[in-house]
Amino acid sequence: MSPAVRPAAVAAALGALLLGSGGAHAADPVGDVDRGEEIWQECSACHQIGAEATDWVGPHLNGLFGRRAAAHDGFAYSDGLTRMGADGLVWTFETLDAYIESPLAFASDTRMAYPGLEDAQERADLLAFLRTYSASPQDIPEAPRTANPTDHGLDPAILALQGDPEYGEYLSSECTTCHQADGSAQGIPSITQWPEDAFVIAMHAYKRKLRPHPVMQMIAGRLNDEEIAALAAYFATLE
Amino acid sequence: MSLNRRHFIGASAAVSASLAAPRVLGQGRPRVVVIGGGSGGATAARYIAKDSDGAIDVTLIEPQRTYYTCYFSNLYIGGFQDYDDLGHSYARLASDYGINVVHDTATGVDRDAKTVTTASGETFPYDKLVLSPGIDFVDGAVPGWSLAAQDAMPHAYKGGTQAALLKAQIEAMPEGGLYAMVAPPNPYRCPPGPYERVSMVAHLLTQVNPTAKILIVDPKENFSKQALFEEGWQKHYSGMISRIGPDFGGDIVEVNPAEMTVSIDGVVETVDACNVIPAQKAGRIAEIAGVTDGRWAPVEPTAMRSTMDENVHVLGDASQQGDMPKSGFSANSQAKVAAMAIRGELTGSRVFPARYSNTCWSLIATDDGVKVGANYEPTDEKIASTGSFISQTGEDAALRRQTYEESLGWYAGITADMFG
Numbered sequence: 328m329s330p331a332v333r334p335a336a337v338a339a340a341l342g343a344l345l346l347g348s349g350g351a352h353a354a355d356p357v358g359d360v361d362r363g364e365e366i367w368q369e370c371s372a373c374h375q376i377g378a379e380a381t382d383w384v385g386p387h388l389n390g391l392f393g394r395r396a397a398a399h400d401g402f403a404y405s406d407g408l409t410r411m412g413a414d415g416l417v418w419t420f421e422t423l424d425a426y427i428e429s430p431l432a433f434a435s436d437t438r439m440a441y442p443g444l445e446d447a448q449e450r451a452d453l454l455a456f457l458r459t460y461s462a463s464p465q466d467i468p469e470a471p472r473t474a475n476p477t478d479h480g481l482d483p484a485i486l487a488l489q490g491d492p493e494y495g496e497y498l499s500s501e502c503t504t505c506h507q508a509d510g511s512a513q514g515i516p517s518i519t520q521w522p523e524d525a526f527v528i529a530m531h532a533y534k535r536k537l538r539p540h541p542v543m544q545m546i547a548g549r550l551n552d553e554e555i556a557a558l559a560a561y562f563a564t565l566e
Numbered sequence: 567m568s569l570n571r572r573h574f575i576g577a578s579a580a581v582s583a584s585l586a587a588p589r590v591l592g593q594g595r596p597r598v599v600v601i602g603g604g605s606g607g608a609t610a611a612r613y614i615a616k617d618s619d620g621a622i623d624v625t626l627i628e629p630q631r632t633y634y635t636c637y638f639s640n641l642y643i644g645g646f647q648d649y650d651d652l653g654h655s656y657a658r659l660a661s662d663y664g665i666n667v668v669h670d671t672a673t674g675v676d677r678d679a680k681t682v683t684t685a686s687g688e689t690f691p692y693d694k695l696v697l698s699p700g701i702d703f704v705d706g707a708v709p710g711w712s713l714a715a716q717d718a719m720p721h722a723y724k725g726g727t728q729a730a731l732l733k734a735q736i737e738a739m740p741e742g743g744l745y746a747m748v749a750p751p752n753p754y755r756c757p758p759g760p761y762e763r764v765s766m767v768a769h770l771l772t773q774v775n776p777t778a779k780i781l782i783v784d785p786k787e788n789f790s791k792q793a794l795f796e797e798g799w800q801k802h803y804s805g806m807i808s809r810i811g812p813d814f815g816g817d818i819v820e821v822n823p824a825e826m827t828v829s830i831d832g833v834v835e836t837v838d839a840c841n842v843i844p845a846q847k848a849g850r851i852a853e854i855a856g857v858t859d860g861r862w863a864p865v866e867p868t869a870m871r872s873t874m875d876e877n878v879h880v881l882g883d884a885s886q887q888g889d890m891p892k893s894g895f896s897a898n899s900q901a902k903v904a905a906m907a908i909r910g911e912l913t914g915s916r917v918f919p920a921r922y923s924n925t926c927w928s929l930i931a932t933d934d935g936v937k938v939g940a941n942y943e944p945t946d947e948k949i950a951s952t953g954s955f956i957s958q959t960g961e962d963a964a965l966r967r968q969t970y971e972e973s974l975g976w977y978a979g980i981t982a983d984m985f986g
């Protein structure tokens with residue numbers, strides 16, 4: 328996908344992510360399977376699950392938990408999800424929750440044209456349902472404590488931070504050793520002209536190790552909220 | 567990149583900035599001279615010129631008209647890169663950034679008069695001097711070898727034709743012949759470099775001379791990314807590569823370039839191609855400038871300023887700063903911190919806390935890339951590592967291919983960051 332198209336799509340996906348903030352904080356760690364089956368209607372237009380399931384618009388979702396992302400032989404995944412799978416992204420409660428909440432903010436050029444499921448409780452219910460189709464239950468990672476279906480999106484205050492573009496310009500010099508300032512991309516994706524919110528979400532996903540990749544996790548790991556905002560402000564304006 | 571808009575915004579910024587720095591007012595534009603147009607020097611010159619929007623007069627002194635990167639020169643030996651693609655011109659630094667690029671060799675530095683003289687006899691005054699001359703070899707480090715022998719036994723450890731010479735000698739080896747590498751002691755530029763080189767020589771030999779052998783004579787107990795390289799050598803080049811460490815005399819080595827022999831703890835081996843990478847020290851001009859202590863130039867960690875002269879910054883391989891490996895990535899990272907500090911002092915622009923980083927990729931075989939990296943920050947004594955990662959043994963093919971592809975992205979990125 329061209330870099331010009333992608334950020335626009337991410338921006339659309341963000342609406343869902345932001346609206347999702349603040350709901351359903353006190354829900355059960357593992358959701359309600361029956362309600363999850365109803366919510367599955369959101370997905371069944373593209374995905375199949377169960378004994379007869381085959382790949383369709385999207386890959387079938389049997390045996391999903393504990394499986395590497397984009398690892399399903401014979402399905403033509405997007406470059407972005409393929410890259411993240413190769414980096415070691417494994418589907419767990421936490422990573423699935425982040426992906427389903429806002430597919431495009433999590434995997435920026437994913438082909439899954441689904442805007443996202445905003446409600447944290449609905450995601451928990453859906454994941455409880457999906458988990459019943461993972462082949463060998465003993466291999467299913469139990470939800471870690473952090474996978475409570477509270478809101479996984481970023482605090483709106485983080486997204487509202489105003490970046491200092493001058494500081495962002497200095498910080499950006501660390502990035503331009505790998506990411507080209509003119510937006511061209513050969514083996515390392517372009518990060519110019521993203522909507523600031525999408526940029527902030529992507530960087531926090533590395534910082535929280537939801538997105539795989541040791542270099543980016545390390546780099547994002549030492550940036551604080553203001554610094555990420557400053558970088559987002561700076562790169563958004565690069566032509 | 568939109569230079570016009572930058573210049574427009576920069577014009578007003580430059581005015582207020584020079585008001586904030588009265589000590590340089592009235593003396594014309596402050597002058598920065600950069601010696602060495604490599605990873606550190608080209609980056610520093612470009613960032614100072616770019617971010618000061620003309621408020622600082624930048625001169626870059628570099629003898630070569632084209633900079634040939636050492637990085638990816640191993641990949642060229644392996645057949646993964648074209649030689650010409652390793653070369654980069656200084657043209658845009660002059661035309662787009664207004665840098666005064668002088669193709670000459672700096673031969674003298676007068677730190678009291680604050681001037682640099684060059685081989686052709688010109689003198690360049692400076693307010694701030696940046697030294698990024700890379701490395702020179704320690705005389706007599708490998709008995710029997712000197713620069714006069716570099717055609718018979720190439721080092722291929724500085725950019726340019728040496729890599730092509732070494733490659734030609736490997737291709738000319740007789741069937742089943744022996745390639746030897748004399749590896750350097752620590753510290754030296756690019757810690758995984760010799761071992762990536764061995765991987766690429768092995769790759770080349772499996773194609774043109776599959777019964778040939780590779781011998782590494784190494785004064786070091788251990789080396790960078792050792793587990794990853796050894797796993798890869800076993801997997802791709804089984805039986806081809808052996809290494810003699812210090813426990814078997816790898817540190818007692820002598821060469822005879824006329825006879826093409828290598829003697830290891832007294833045992834003489836005849837070799838068909840021989841790559842001698844001697845012990846290293848800061849590029850000679852650093853010593854001439856009087857900012858070295860032993861082999862390297864000590865710098866303070868917040869801005870790579872020489873501990874001997876606050877108006878001199880030493881970058882890259884020549885510097886002794888702490889934990890950062892001597893790499894192009896490190897030199898580039900250090901240059902940006904120094905550039906910011908220099909601008910701050912000369913024009914009063916904002917100075918932010920230093921942060922450094924490094925990542926080094928190595929290619930072991932086709933689509934089998936690995937990497938190592940770390941973040942660094944200044945402490946009171948040195949630049950210290952604050953976090954690191956390294957590729958794991960046993961990673962699958964998709965990840966290794968992706969890691970290789972990333973390295974291509976990095977090469978495009980860093981060379982654009984250096985030369986515009």
Ligand SMILES: Cc1cc2nc3c(=O)[nH]c(=O)nc-3n(C[C@H](O)[C@H](O)[C@H](O)COP(=O)(O)OP(=O)(O)OC[C@H]3O[C@@H](n4cnc5c(N)ncnc54)[C@H](O)[C@@H]3O)c2cc1C
Binds near residue numbers: 673698759
């Ligand atoms: C085989 C090999 C592979 C490598 N691979 C990698 C890699 O994958 N990644 C990585 O990050 N690093 C790599 N490196 C290391 C990297 O090349 C160096 O660490 C880096 O170039 C150091 O930058 P520098 O500015 O200190 O010196 P250099 O880049 O060497 O630049 C020094 C410049 O100064 C000039 N100069 C010297 N003396 C004078 C003088 N008196 N007057 C004027 N000019 C002068 C020289 O002509 C030269 O152009 C590799 C090195 C080798 C040998």
